[in-house]
Amino acid sequence: MSAQPANPNVPPDHVSIEIDGVPMTAPKGSMIIQAADKAGIPIPRFCYHDKLSVAANCRMCLVEIEKMPKPAPACATPVMDGMKVATRSDKALKSQRNVMEFLLINHPLDCPVCDQGGECELQDLSMGYGRSISRFAERKRVVPDEDIGPLVATEMTRCIQCTRCVRFTGEVAGTYELGGMYRGENLQIGTYDGKPLTTELSGNVIDVCPVGALVDKVYQFRARPWELIARESVSFHDALGSNLYHHIRRGLVMRTVPRTNEAVNECWLSDRDRFSRDGLYADDRATVPMVKEAGQWREASWEEAVARSAQILRENGADRLGVLVHPATSNEEGALLARLAEAAGTGNLDHRIGQLDLSDAAVAEPFEMPVCEFSTADVVVIIGSNLRHELPLLHARVRRAWMSGAKVHVVNPVDFDFTFDVASKRIVAPSRIANELAGQALRDAANGGSRAVVIVGALAENGLHAASIRKAAREFADAIGARLCRVPQGANAVGLTRLGVLPASRDAQAMLSDARSAYLLYGIEPGLDFGDIPTALRALGGAQVVAFSHYACASTRAVADIILPIGLLPEIDASMTNLEGTIQGARAGGKLPGYARPGWRVLRALGGEINADGFDFTDLDGLRAGMQERDVVPAAGRAPDADGAGLEVAVSTAIYRSDATVRRSPSLQAHPLNIAPRAVVNPEDAGRIGISQGDTAKLATRDGTATLPLEVSAKVAAGTVWIERGHGATAPLGAGRVELGRA
Template sequence: MSAQPVNPNLPPDHVTVFIDGVEMAAPKGSMIIQAADKAGIPIPRFCYHDKLSIAANCRMCLVEVEKMPKPAPACATPVMDGMKIVTRSDKALKSQRNVMEFLLVNHPLDCPICDQGGECELQDLSMGYGRSVSRFAERKRVVPDEDMGPLVATEMTRCIQCTRCVRFTAEVAGTYELGGMYRGENLQIGTFDGKPLTTELSGNVIDVCPVGALTNKVFQFQARPWELTARESLGYHDALGSNLFLHVRRGDVLRAVPRDNEAVNECWLSDRDRYSHQGLYAEDRAVAPMVKDNGEWRETTWEDALARAAKILRDNGADALGVLAHPTTSNEEGALLARLAQALGTGNLDHRIGQHDLSDAAVAQPFAAPVAELSQADVVVIVGSNLRHELPLAHQRVRKAWTRGAKVHAVNPVDFDFTFELAGKRIAAPSQLAAALGDSALREAAQAGNRAVIVLGALAENGPHAAAIRAAAADFAAATGAALCRIPQGANAVGLSRHGVLPTARDAQGMLSDARGAYMIYGIEPGLDFADTAAALKALGQAQVVAFSHYACRSTRAVADVILPIGLLPEIDATLTNLDGNDQRASAGGKLPGQARAGWRVLRALGGELGAPGFDFTDLAGLRASVQPQTVQPSAGRAPAAGEGGLEVAASIAIYRSDAVVRRAAALQAHPLNREPRAVLNPADAQSLGLEDGAVGKFAAAAGTATLPVAVSDKVAAGTVWIETGHGATAPLGAGRVQAGRA
């Protein structure tokens, strides 16, 4: 190879290489396999993955390089100017076939019963590089299986030690749960302690595994890949809007797998989005229109149910009506709800059902810096958020920034477990978070970075001090130049704000604290989805309620007069707006259960029954053509009463209790991260109250009393009790202050 560049017109950070006679430019320091992939030249591989570090331990990618005496691994050989590579020469092919023979020496020939059959990389490559007859006559080794929890099934005899799963848990998930044990032919991949995987991203080891060693336990033995149809859809359990495929057989959603989108979820998927489809098939799905007569529920026709609903709405129009929507409601449905509320003359319309303090009229807004740029930040300040549970893949991007040298700071009422080290932290009671953002040292740390980001999460947005924290965060961002990224509280909170699902009169808390004569609730599980459960159930219980519902659950039956069954996102065509402000479309995958209908169809029928304008479209295309984003300046709500004495409540969202669908996904409920409801106290507070770890405490709030097991941890700020929402046992507490004592 000449010292002079082969092509002097290339940028200085590129070199010229020749792969199978094709001349191409490749960045200096990149590997042969990366250059070949860019050019569309296939090189077989097992251990290489473009999102993981290079291991070079399978040797399947051996290629012939001019002037090199032995075949070189394409994944670990850097390109050089003028390098000539041949991927299909006799030497390269013989080397690849020899490697394949060694890989199959101990691999069980159980393809007919392997769940990976039909989409197995080893199976595919063995067709081109394997021998028709094995020369190996000795006994194959057997590796005992390990229970990795409710999500990942194991058959470790099939493992080829590519270590992709090991590298994923170490580098991407950051939990270091898998590793190689023993040496040589006795090498085994497994957990070090024999416990289930605890990472919230564990399902991705299934995707990176090139064989059937790690498979989807929920999908196990359900179908073969060639029986499935892929439908483009979205994750709808957080505001990221992860891109995914639903794999469907005869209308049944059997699994979800990631759909590559570098700007959103890269090639990963959180367990919450991957396994929540189980919740579609819960026993209490609403499958037929229902009406309540003399306190008894009966199924009825759509005509009867819509007529009953229309009568309730006619009799309680204008200010007597409140309209409440779940923040995962699609843009199409939200636009129709706003249209219907306008036709009925009510300004009591809101989707911010989980927020206590709307005194500053705050609405969800897109991130000031795209989520993909989190991994490029050099300073990140996390405020009021258990980011790992709230936005698992945004947390993973912050971890990536940390591995590149970023300084991460946290201002929280609880010292949450992150998979990166904190450069600084302020653990303070919820009422003190706003003041903590004024700390000069924290501001100086943010100003030291060129790309600083402040991330505001659910504990900040949903608590009784939210307005003050938002104001302090905005001041912090203005003073330091940091990009302010407020996490939208709901998968489509940004979209619903853009489409006018906001109050011009009473907000969500206002229309529940000052009860209306009737309510229309959309996609809400009343017993668990509201910020103040007690106030919500009281207001709904004494009013007439039309419930557009996915589930005919106990709390919905308790408060509703009419239940109109509607489809969930995997069952409908819909548009959601993610935290970057980008509209993303989902296609219907699963079939609607029973007589359930897409929500926009039911709203169109109800609008027609009421004679409301704007409901004369005939299909979804017509609806979308008529929908235009609208700017609504919501009215400011009342600030919650501060309260005095007792302990402040820090209420974070339980990772697998965040919405009705997730709460019904059996595998997620069995996950180690899904803890039983409990109250966690600072040791000093526990001692002063006479409570010890494992005791049962009574916690009295203005809305009710909760009896909970007590855990004691110095990670909780003094004067604070930490609970997780989404549980019936913690629902009476909400936020604010509680009086605590022994039960």
């Protein structure tokens, strides 16, 4: 007897099912709730989340299935060919209403004052599935709250034990910091040890919590959801460009939440992107144009400040002028800066302010592997990067690849903490990274993958040996058939590169080591943002400086002659180009403080003052219409001097000291990951020098000295001292080897 012919309308590896009378197909092995969601058929749920494993413990998604005597959870019941499901039958609705009644037995009735009110999943579903009165007359249980850090507030009496937060910290964050304690009605969600959350993704537990048990501690009680206006924006703290919404109340950014984009950040957001909003309203925010006269600052009108800035540009044109741009500057501002430099006749224009070795004329390049494919990589090689702090959400994708069987190999000067196991690691001094990549042993270990990727991070890109590491990484990737992904050093480094914010003559280091008579600084905090801060401050201190600035900080006031206050990304309409080369737009949300203006408007006024070409537009649309990519190939810079006595320096950026806005966020500065500045050395070096854990060490370079607490750890390669930049205490060191001794 012949086999039954296959249904031509059913795709391969799919089955035919029916939900609420609607015929459809669904992939084999998928769950009923997934098929219903795809068809737009609503099924109530609390514990189910499409990015987390199935727990099936809330039972809110019970549905009726033909020929099954009992209702079944839609989140944990696989589809089967010919299955007929009813989500709104009497049996299904009765089951869902009974579950809702049980959930509300112990839930506090504080909806009118609850800080989750108006955006609570339990509140919404109880309106449709809850009873008008409660049959429960006993006392409700009370769960003590737990202090889990400066970012997330707890109201655990509201918890319905959906375990979404537990699964998030275990599966996505990889820190396993939350779990269930006790049993039955005594079950509680907590951290076991009472310590604060240390994951860099902790704010996402706020989003996944369907009730008000975990809420934004910084935003709590400051506004109601119906008072807020959402504005689309992107992150400007790393090159991933996470998509997000700023929630605005009366012109103030009250909170930041993720905006789903599966190709970039999925539905997650790093704590740095979520909580840095505090920094927008720092006390030293630049709010009014200022000019310096006889060493004293005074407020000025925009007309006076722009006219004085134009005078400095006219008096110091051509090679006497240097234009230094922060790599998180928007595309629109970058395009105008390139035009302004051209009008001033200078080729001294650069955004690569943190990179010390540009002897290979390296520029930011888009990733060769799309971010969404990192989760399916089978071989990942991480070179010179604390990836977990540098790109938290990319690190999470690498973790997912590891959970699927990928092999991760690491070449670093520091054995950084990751949330995945590594198949091999080579912890060597920065000068030896290139040699390790050229070695056959590593190539053999990393070979054999069909979806291999090599990641080169900030520690490699910004160090004294960057050029040799970039060359070796390219050869290594070609040898194992991997795609090379060099992390752009700045949120918009790729966009600024495309728009020609690059030197036709002197690069950033060259125009600082050989000081110019005048500088235009754009969005830079001079005392903390440069790769070689002592050299930068010496050059700026002896020149005339026009500072387009978000903050009137002490270091800006020390070197600048004019401060022009400009808006940050959450306050302006702009576009940014992320590490994939994708242009993403941001809408103005928060109001500009005081007399600050969008940077493009100030640049337009300055360009008009010096009669420059390309500044005759009247609005942002006119500016964008004239924007075009520039093919600028920068000349190779001078190789830095990496020789000398002392220890090599491995410099990474502290996770919450990466830019001026993050550094001014009180909540992030209180985070456990924000560790005080210190010097970390290998035990061999500590024993040889005669210093030990807890000592105060003196570090000396050719440019300056610093006094830091000493930490001794075998995680640091021998012959290396590891410090984190972004702190005032480490800024005086500059570049070069370090002589280490007891203070």
